Every structure is written in structure tokens, then in C-alpha cells.
Amino acid sequence: MDEEGAAGRLHEVGHRMARVLASSGRAPDAARLIAVSKTFDAAAIAPVLAAGQRDFGENRVQEAQGKWPGLRERYPDLTLHLIGPLQSNKTREAVALFDCIHSVDRPKIAESLAAELARTGKAMRLFVQVNTGEEPQKAGIAPAGADAFIARCRDELGLALAGLMCIPPADEPPSPHFALLAKIAARNRLSGLSMGMSGDFEQALMLGATHVRVGSAIFGGR
């Protein structure tokens, strides 16, 4: 993908977000755009940074370690989001590099994050991933177990949760999944909703998304 193109597409996504937020009666800053830069190198990311984007998402700790420390020296005001599954043996590296983790998806990860945050004193924004489609191959807590898991994270582990995240099944309309995530968040008094990708971020914004994770609509196909 040409680099001028990525900055232009970033602006287009921003306009589309602004339109939906306005027509939904939401504030212009009610949702953040996370530019998902997985598989793209620093040279492809540079024009998007130059265009003013500061929130980026990556799905692998190791891949992110290869490109973001250098970029962060030039752009210290970056916010980095881990949106892919976290292995418990990568918790230390993930806490060191990222500002937000959207994939708190099982007790073992919650425990290792709690220990690492206590050890380092770092404050992080954490999202619990809910497997709204109950897909066996997909990460996340089943909807029926979400309340108990959220309570355990807060009460037993002392984690300050920012919200919930979901990835709807690829072959279903996403809106019922976004609505379910919003409902689980509301009854647990969680304000953050990480939902919506290139193909469905407008629907997610209509249903209350506070963070949309958009990759290919900005960077091009992977």
C-alpha cells in the first residue's frame, strides 16, 4: 500500500466515525480510533503517525517489540494497545511495552497481569474479552461466565477494568454481538466497549463502542 494512501484512508475513517457519532447523538470524542498496524512495518506506520494518529493496535507481543520501541522514541505520546491473545509467559514484556490490553480472556492471564502490575506499579487500561459467539476456537470468556470473571478480576485480583472487548463471528451479523457486549458491560458498570473493525465499526459505534480497532481500512489488505 502506498503511504499517502494510508494517511488519506485514516482521514476517511475519521470522517465516517464523526458522522456516525453525530447521527447517534454521541459526543465527537466518545470513541477512540485504534489503528491496527499488525503485519505492517515501521515504514508503513510512519505516514499514519505523521498524520496525527497516536493509538495503535498490535496482536503479537514479539512483533510489536520489533517496531514500536524505535517509533516511541520519536512519538512519546503514543498509546499502544495489545488486541491479540496474551501468553502468560509474555506478560512481563506485554506490560513493559503496551498501555492497554484488550484480551484479558482467562483467569491465568488475569492473575499474571495482576502480579506484574503489582510488581511494576504500572497502571494499565484492561479490557476483558468476551466470546459473544461462543466459538470454540476463539479466545474470550463465555457470556454466561463474564459476570463472575469480572468480579474475580476486580475483587480478588484488584484489577481496575476499563471495559469489555469482543470479536463477533465472521459469518454472522455483528450488531447482536455488539448489543450483548454492551449489555454485559452495563450491568457490570463498565464504561469501555472495544468493538468494531474495518467492516463493522459504524454499527459498533451506533451500539456504544468507545474503542474501534481498524486495520485494513487504513493500512490496506494484509
Ligand SMILES: *Cc1c(COP(=O)(O)O)cnc(C)c1O
Ligand atoms: C486484525 C484485528 C483487527 C482489525 O481488523 P481489520 O478488519 O483489518 O480492521 C481488529 N481487532 C482484532 C482483535 C484484530 O486481530
